[in-house]
Amino acid sequence: MGDRPIIRVQHIVKSFGTIMAVNDVSFDVRPGEIFAFLGPNGAGKTTTIKMLTTLSRPTSGSLELDGLDVTTHQTAVRKRFGVVFQDPSLDSELTAWENMDIHGVLYHVPRHARRERCEVLLRMFELWERRDDLVKTFSGGMKRRLEIARGLLHTPKVLFLDEPTLGLDPQSRNQMWTHVRNLRATEGVTVFLTTHYMDEADRVADRIAVIDHGRLVATGSSAELKQQTGTDSLEAAFLALTGTTIRDESATAADQMRQVARVWRR
């Protein structure tokens, strides 16, 4: 095992018609590290996560997770990762416990182990007291914590977090990263996260990959990136690497629905 990367991405391309969402991206993630994928809106972060989590197939290139080809060994790969998507994927009409329990069944965790592990994780994420409350009564931070707890229920080797702190207040964000770092210590899980908050990547990630316009523009530790660009903060390094133009994504159906959902939730 030792030095074999837990995630190996080689020359992946994903195109939608003439648009190259991900264009010849390659990188390795080492076991047990916290790896941050950094990039402006529409850079290809979520598209890459979707390919790594078997939700979409690359147009070309190869993806490996724990030595398994992601496109051909879907089921085996799915057992090995947990994922927290950018949009919430909890059932808000069910309780925290029920959400955890369904996940356990979906991942074939035996009943006894399921109960034990649900309890351990809910306690770890400070949700045990609220386990029988409907998720719709939870705050944004609590929902995120529950999603992470759920993602870990089947003891995955890799945890994907797609912009997990989006829309959270600074307190919740802070708490969330403390949890993520503790996790690595207690569970030894590899964490692959995307974010566009520089300070967070700076604080929690061992290594950072910067992606822009579907291409990888730099990879390295925060210190290495600063050195490479001759800047003194990761934010400055990021701007040096990706430029200062503002990205206008065209609104997709998902964005429009997100808008509707926001209005409805008030």
Add this chain to the structure above:
Amino acid sequence: MNVVFVLWLREVKKYLRSRVQIVASLGGPLMYLGVLGFGLGPVFQRAGEGSYLQFMAPGVIGMAVLFTAMFSGIAMLWDRQFGFLKETLVAPVPRLAIMIGRTLGGATVAVLQGTLIFVVTLIAGFRPVSVLTVPLAFLLIALIAVVFAALATAIGSTIKEMQGFQMVMNFLVMPIFFLSAAIYPLEGLPRVLAALTRVDPLTYGVDGMRGLLTGRAHFGVAFDVAVLVAVGVLFVAAGAWRFSKIEA
């Protein structure tokens, strides 16, 4: 198997918890039963067709089952963007198990809702001709529920936007209701309307129920069941196929 069960249970639990929604969904059928049933009753009677309430009660039950089953399609659309669907799609289980669990859950909820309306029609004065055929009528209700829950799954897997579902409600669900035999007899219809009623699966569901509960079937119960089973198989296959194509 376990997977199918938990996903089924999830749908049922959510239904039983949404008391407000249950009460609200009684509104539509009650309107039809109350206003049409009693409003058109005298005319129907004078036309020599007997009690209109007796005639339309199975239709209203069919309507409730249709609407509830189709509604599970909206729930899926919602789940797809903001909820739970992705969680199931990345799980190491076959898509077919997920689709079956969801669809059976949606169908069960539709049966429960149909049962509720059945009770309401009894209170309003509907009298089945025999107690013995009532369990058989529930078989028809279950068939209607599966047919439309599967159709809803197929549609919910195909369209991506909420506005799209509005279109489906207006251009598919309402016509399915109005073109079925729910509120008027199948006999003596103009040729075009007669043809349209015969391609509507709900027609056979309502006709079968009517046959069992009031002894008045146009096609015959056996034929109705055969058509529903065939359409059910077709829609479940279509739903499974569309569901397997979802790219989140």
